[in-house]
Amino acid sequence: MTKQTRSERNHKSKNKTAGKIVLRIVLFFMLVLTAGGGYVAWQVWSDLQSTTDDMYEGAEDRQEHTARKAKPVDVDQGEDPFTVLIMGIDNEGDSVEYGRSDTMMLVTVNPNTEKTSILSIPRDTYTEIVGRGTKDKINHAHAFGKASMAMDSVQNLLDVPVDYYVSVNMDSMQQMVDAVGGITVTPPLSFTQDEYQFTEGEPTHLEGEKALAYIRMRKKDPEGDYGRQFRQRQIIEGAMKSLASVDSIMNYRSILGTLGDSMKTNMSFSEMQDLFTNYRGAAKDIEQYQLAGSGTMMDGVYYEVIPDEEIARIQSQLKTELEL
Template sequence: MDNNTRSQRRQPSQKKKPSFMKKLGCGIGIVFMILLVAVGVFVFKVYSDVTSTTDEIYQDVEKDERRENPIEVKNKEPFSVLLLGVDTGDLGRTEQGRSDTMMVLTVNPNTNQTSIVSIPRDTYTEIIGRGTMDKINHAYAFGGASMSVNTVQNLLDIPIDYYVEVNMQGVKDIVDALDGVQVTPALSFSYDGYSFAEGQTTTLDGNAALAYSRMRYDDPNGDYGRQARQRQIIMASMNKVASLSSIMNYQGILGTLENNMQTNLTFDDMLSIFNNYRGAVSNVEQIQLEGAGTKIDGIYYAIVDDSELAAVSGALKEQLEIE
């Protein structure tokens, strides 16, 4: 063996330097892992915050059961919700208040349709649990959400599975937490210092949304026109909550819900509805329960005709797949 060969063998082997592409791949992997951990922490915090809020706003109600078995939204069954907009907290009120807004939602994932029925607050009906005939919005003043649920069940002859109660101050706060909602007015009017132009899409903050949804005396359709505008605010808010733009502001939204809302929907119920019923929420049918204005002993009531009640009740039963 010659000297050159021995010299070559004695030289230590040199490690290959990692290529630029390997370094880049390693860097990307580290960044990806950091992002994954950050997203995981964010998701966990959102989950924790939402769970905490739903625990705070959960309030069960005593109601007359109209189903043989309770509804299971995790099984994608059609369900109903009573929306109560109460005037507690509005204009500085601290008393129980009344439900100036009453809407029934029926959601059917099989037909991918949601129906919203507006009930006039002056509807003359039996107040269940009190045994008297009165305006339907007085049910809340007499017995809160429980009496309202039972009274609406009796009026429409359907089961009310869930309720959501929001006070008027909550409407303002929720809209503000969403950074406003967009509506297109069906008529021009001014109210409480705000002006709205027919056909002109505009973004409303919380105070403007309240003004938009309150006016009724200058509306040619009276309270029915006001209810239509209230439905606009609700639908605009629902669409905004479902949008990606609201995710980063979720804490502000949860805070307003915690302070201004009560419901018997659990966190698991809400999660199931979000996962299983999104198609139905995008296809909404609006129904207005109408009554004839009449005075009884000098007090104004809306008398709903039996045929009108039967038609609306039948439509809701079909939505809920009730025979």
């Protein structure tokens, strides 16, 4: 075995020292990044909980659907299909506690099939307003009895459980679209609204103000309110996909700031966590439906009357999606 010279030993010693220094530097930066990530995670968690506390508004005195009596929905494991009633409230200012729900969509989410559906309910639908014992336009239910009465009336009409609700002021829709970085839609027809031009079949990126113009137009649409409801579903679908993306996490403060001011829901903070963690896959496949009827006048008031066979068709479809 050959003996090492002093210079060789010193060289190896220096290499070991340099190696330790590099290792310590790497470990130091890993520690900084980990600590920083922990702080960011804590900050996100704190902001989320604060905002969701502001948004929370329970739906009291509900009429429980028979399916939920047998098996209450549990989103903790990410296995149960569930429903959310989305309502756009027509009133002044940011408040969504009172007012008519001029936009009503029932969203069903099934994690087992990884599919989401969005059903539009015409605002003039003539049906029983549960809790008042009368028939009226379904969008009046929220004005009469807030979210609980609206949920019970939709539940009664479609014979499926309505588990959650989300109500938002429609004028704040543009801030929400801006918060997720805008969305892209393909207009089903060409039209101009509020100086914005939309071209049939041409993918169009919408910022908030333009998105609001896109869903406000109704009189120029040959499909009338049904055409408007289709465009509303496009906006909701685009927003859902954006919120489910990783990119939205980077802009969470803006999103939370908008939602906190203009949204109410009966989802708790922990339930929102479960939905975001366990159900994001279902946002990849979104299907749209329309509850359709015919307009008629009753005592000088316009109503949308939905045929029994149309209601039965939609009920069957929803029950299949909800595994009922």
